[in-house]
Amino acid sequence: MSADPKTRTIMTKVLARVEGEGAMYVQVRGDQVTDVQLRIYEPPRFFEGVLRGRSAMEVPDITSRICGICPIAYQLSSCAAIEDACGLEVPEPIRLLRRLVYCGEWVESHGLHVAMLHAPDFLGYESAIAMAADHRDVVACGLDIKQAGNEIMWLVGGRDVHPINMRVGGFYRAPTRRELQPLAERLKRAREDALEAVRWAATLPIPDHELPHELVALSDPYDYAIERGRLVSSEGLDIAPAQYDEHFVEQQVPHSNPLHARTRARGSYLCGPLSRYGLGSHKLSPLARQAAAEAGLGPVCRNPFQSIVVRSVEILYAFDEALRIIDAYEQPDRPAVEVQPRAATGHGWTEAPRGMLYHRYRIDEQGTILDAKIVPPTSQNQGLIEEDLRELVGANLDLSDERLTLRCEQAIRNYDPCISCATHFLKLEIDRQ
Amino acid sequence: MTVLVLGVGNAWRGDDAAGLEVARRLGQAAPACARIRTHEGDPSGLIAAWREQQHVIVVDAVGSGAAPGTVHRLDPLREPLRSQMFSASTHHLGVAEAVELARALDRLPARLELYGIEAAGFDAGAPLTEAVERAVGQVAAELAQRLAQVGSRRRTTARRSSSEPQTTIGKSASSPSSAGPSGAV
Numbered sequence: 001m002s003a004d005p006k007t008r009t010i011m012t013k014v015l016a017r018v019e020g021e022g023a024m025y026v027q028v029r030g031d032q033v034t035d036v037q038l039r040i041y042e043p044p045r046f047f048e049g050v051l052r053g054r055s056a057m058e059v060p061d062i063t064s065r066i067c068g069i070c071p072i073a074y075q076l077s078s079c080a081a082i083e084d085a086c087g088l089e090v091p092e093p094i095r096l097l098r099r100l101v102y103c104g105e106w107v108e109s110h111g112l113h114v115a116m117l118h119a120p121d122f123l124g125y126e127s128a129i130a131m132a133a134d135h136r137d138v139v140a141c142g143l144d145i146k147q148a149g150n151e152i153m154w155l156v157g158g159r160d161v162h163p164i165n166m167r168v169g170g171f172y173r174a175p176t177r178r179e180l181q182p183l184a185e186r187l188k189r190a191r192e193d194a195l196e197a198v199r200w201a202a203t204l205p206i207p208d209h210e211l212p213h214e215l216v217a218l219s220d221p222y223d224y225a226i227e228r229g230r231l232v233s234s235e236g237l238d239i240a241p242a243q244y245d246e247h248f249v250e251q252q253v254p255h256s257n258p259l260h261a262r263t264r265a266r267g268s269y270l271c272g273p274l275s276r277y278g279l280g281s282h283k284l285s286p287l288a289r290q291a292a293a294e295a296g297l298g299p300v301c302r303n304p305f306q307s308i309v310v311r312s313v314e315i316l317y318a319f320d321e322a323l324r325i326i327d328a329y330e331q332p333d334r335p336a337v338e339v340q341p342r343a344a345t346g347h348g349w350t351e352a353p354r355g356m357l358y359h360r361y362r363i364d365e366q367g368t369i370l371d372a373k374i375v376p377p378t379s380q381n382q383g384l385i386e387e388d389l390r391e392l393v394g395a396n397l398d399l400s401d402e403r404l405t406l407r408c409e410q411a412i413r414n415y416d417p418c419i420s421c422a423t424h425f426l427k428l429e430i431d432r433q
Numbered sequence: 434m435t436v437l438v439l440g441v442g443n444a445w446r447g448d449d450a451a452g453l454e455v456a457r458r459l460g461q462a463a464p465a466c467a468r469i470r471t472h473e474g475d476p477s478g479l480i481a482a483w484r485e486q487q488h489v490i491v492v493d494a495v496g497s498g499a500a501p502g503t504v505h506r507l508d509p510l511r512e513p514l515r516s517q518m519f520s521a522s523t524h525h526l527g528v529a530e531a532v533e534l535a536r537a538l539d540r541l542p543a544r545l546e547l548y549g550i551e552a553a554g555f556d557a558g559a560p561l562t563e564a565v566e567r568a569v570g571q572v573a574a575e576l577a578q579r580l581a582q583v584g585s586r587r588r589t590t591a592r593r594s595s596s597e598p599q600t601t602i603g604k605s606a607s608s609p610s611s612a613g614p615s616g617a618v
Contacts, residue, residue: 129530132537140538147481150474160474 006030007433010393010401010408022417024408025255026393029433036390037255038382038412051372056082056341056363057168063359063374064162067418069112072105072157073352074359074374075166076227080348081359082168084241086339086367093332094170097156099227100325101163102350103318104152106226107190108160109353110273110311110318111149113416114197115142118308121410122204138200141193145315148190152322155183170336177329184326191319194312195291201312202295206305207407209392213384214266215275218351224283224317225276227350232279235266241347244358250375261380268383271355272415273310277301285324288317304388304414311416341367352377354416378417385415434487436467436580437542441493441528443473447559448501448552451569452492454561455548458573459580466584476531483535486542492572493528494552494565501553502564504572509536509545518549548572 008028027035047066054062059078064071076098083090090098115138116128125131132139150160155175157163165172216237218229232238239247250259262268278300281292292313301310343365349358355377362370392411396404440456443449453471460469472479483489495505495518507514513536514529528547535541550572553562561569 129533129537132534136538139534140540143477143480143534143538146477150478160478 008401009433010405024389024412026389026408027433028393028397031397033390033394036386036393038386038389040256040258040382048372048374051361051369054369056085056361056367056369057339059361059369059372060166060168061162061164064166066374066376068161069109070105070352070354070418071162072102072153072166073350073357075163076102077348077350077352077357077359078361079166079168080228080241080350081346081361082348082363083339083346084348085344085346085361085363086341087344088169088337088339090170090337091332093174093330094336095227096325096329097171097174097332100322101152101156101166102226103322103325104149104156106318106353107149107194107315107322108146108153109149109416110315111142111146113353113413114201114308114311114315115139115145117416118410118413119204121406121413122206122308141197141200145190145193145197148186148193148319151183151186155179167336169339170332170334172335174332174335176331180326180329184323187319187323187326191316191323194316194319195287198291198295198309198312198316201309204308206303206309208303209305209411210302211270211274211304211384211388212302213387214263214269215278216263216269216271216356216380217275217279218349218356219280220283222283224280224321225351229351231349231356233263233269234275234278237263241349241358244347244349244360244375248375250379256382258376258379258382260383261375262383268387269380270384271377271380272307273314273353273355274301274304274307275355276351277310277313284313284317285320287320288313291316304411307414307416339367341365354378354418355380376418378415381415381417385412385417434466436488436490436583437483437486438467438469438576438580439472439479439482439489439491440470441472441476441479441491445558447554447556448550448562448565449494449555450561451494451550451552451565454569455492455550455573455576458569459576462577464577464580464584466587467580476528477534479528479531480535480538480540483542483545484540488544489542490546490548490576491528492548492550492576494555495549496552497549499551500564501551501562502568503551504568505547505549505551507547507549509547510541514547548576
């Protein structure tokens with residue numbers, strides 16, 4: 001008669017310092033990890049249903065409400081899809097202005113995550129406020145960086161939360177060159193802060209870990225991809241938005257409300273900063289590439305714990321890019337191009353701070369939405385997060401439940417999950433039996 | 434010295450509009466010694482808004498379990514705030530967290546007062562409930578009177594201390610960064 005192997009259950013009721021609500025459950029039997037579940041139990045928000053019957057022109061404003069920290073991503077992915085349906089390509093000055101406001105969102109989102117949500121894990125604090133007592137400069141720098149990102153959002157987007165200046169075809173109002181100059185001065189100072197932030201991130205204690213998964217990100221012919229591109233991967237994928245459904249599939253899992261995504265050919269994959277960096281680091285600005293190299297990053301980074309360094313590099317790049325755009329800025333003749341709806345299906349994607357965000361809309365000849373599909377990056381990463389945790393727990397069974405829980409929470413925050421986008425609130429439960 | 438009044442809230446969330454409504458009413462007849470601003474965005478932007486200010490009054494809706502319409506007058510410089518009173522989401526800090534963060538970073542104004550108006554409900558699209566509507570009127574009247582007294586004291590001091598024409602501290606049309614997060618009222 002053999003004894004039952006020892007079973008451990010590790011559970012975190014509420015995962016703090018992520019955006020949204022979810023739970024984590026891990027079961028270990030003896031030395032085997034037998035179950036890992038990322039449980040997103042925040043109810044589905046039915047945006048894809050809400051959009052049916054609405055005008056295509058309302059889509060940026062409605063979808064921006066999906067998320068308070070990445071509204072631009074929803075607005076610009078939805079504009080890309082609607083404009084695709086209408087056969088419309090915005091002129092270069094409008095595209096660059098969109099790229100500028102997107103830089104603001106990257107800074108705002110990454111700045112919050114690096115300094116306030118993730119850094120406490122590396123330095124052993126429960127919260128940014130607790131960390132600020134001993135690391136005031138770090139938190140102050142992070143806050144100043146985030147504030148600079150907010151200012152880009154205000155000036156170009158009209159507001160930092162749910163920007164009001166964005167519309168299908170462009171903007172309601174484009175700033176003048178003169179209006180952008182004080183912002184440029186502000187961003188030059190913030191860029192210095194961002195450089196310091198990369199150097200600081202490089203000093204953090206980074207656990208060893210590697211993800212073997214497929215990296216998936218947009219690729220722009222000339223620049224580090226943000227607001228446009230084809231979708232490429234480390235396994236040779238290279239597709240246009242209209243081909244998304246041929247290569248990706250979403251599926252329901254019983255323990256989680258958002259759908260899991262996988263490639264049809266291979267399975268779970270990673271999107272987000274590590275994928276963007278791994279597939280496009282050579283397209284970063286010289287300043288950002290040099291800072292990355294000095295921080296110990298090679299051309300590809302597969303350690304998810306190093307994502308805090310990669311996000312810091314992306315913040316620096318975003319400031320550099322914002323300044324480049326402002327320097328060359330030509331105010332568009334008109335803030336937006338006219339949109340003529342037609343009966344069609346449109347596809348579009350952009351790189352949200354957390355990864356590729358895909359939208360698809362079928363519209364009729366009046367521009368009424370007939371159906372909608374939205375695939376957020378955090379949904380896409382769910383499967384990979386579970387696999388990564390399985391691997392991580394298996395390699396760290398010697399840790400106590402308390403320490404293992406903290407390590408798992410830190411690992412989940414590597415992905416900067418936006419659970420409200422995928423509807424989550426995280427509690428970690430490790431069930432050792 | 435200018436008193437900065439910040440009405441904080443969300444216009445679309447029922448009683449969460451209370452702070453904004455106080456600021457709107459004050460703004461209709463703002464005394465010269467005051468700058469009245471609304472703040473609907475990320476509360477961490479409050480830290481930038483009140484930085485290096487001498488005297489700041491923040492007005493916001495709260496939920497502490499007291500009777501709706503109760504007006505809490507808080508002095509965050511003297512004691513920590515109960516974070517559960519102030520609304521927050523997983524996407525941004527609440528007012529209480531913004532205060533505690535500013536405290537840790539030594540970015541609090543020299544004097545900070547917080548008026549918390551106890552909310553009855555935060556229903557999307559709903560107007561202010563009756564008790565909160567009354568409290569908004571009460572707080573707006575109280576602050577208008579206090580600001581008028583401050584202005585009056587300053588004019589008296591200015592006349593006594595100088596024979597030159599008095600200068601009044603006007604309400605500034607915009608903050609140093611025209612893209613600042615707080616709206617002028």
